[in-house]
Amino acid sequence: MSMLKIKKGDTVKVIAGKDKNKEGKVISVDAKNSKVVVEGVNMITKHTKPSAANPNGGIVQKEAPIDISNVMLVFKGKTTRVGFKVENDKKVRFAKATGEVID
Numbered sequence: 001m002s003m004l005k006i007k008k009g010d011t012v013k014v015i016a017g018k019d020k021n022k023e024g025k026v027i028s029v030d031a032k033n034s035k036v037v038v039e040g041v042n043m044i045t046k047h048t049k050p051s052a053a054n055p056n057g058g059i060v061q062k063e064a065p066i067d068i069s070n071v072m073l074v075f076k077g078k079t080t081r082v083g084f085k086v087e088n089d090k091k092v093r094f095a096k097a098t099g100e101v102i103d
């Protein structure tokens with residue numbers, strides 16, 4: 001499996017779909033299906049039954065996964081593509097727009 005360019009905790013911008021141009025923090029990454037869940041993006045309405053955690057049940061708004069190809073990393077306020085390079089015998093991500101190392 002290839003290494004993904006988006007990680008949990010990254011700030012991303014949606015570049016396609018109904019939530020285009022929205023920004024948010026990545027909550028989770030599903031590498032197997034190439035999906036990400038972004039805070040406040042792709043909100044769905046879910047009808048829940050009463051349970052121990054939610055005794056009343058009702059209608060809940062929550063984020064749904066979106067394809068990883070529809071988001072772009074935001075680095076220092078600008079969207080950028082992500083590349084990989086080896087620095088000091090360690091593989092690191094870098095911003096293709098500026099050439100700076102991300103992490």
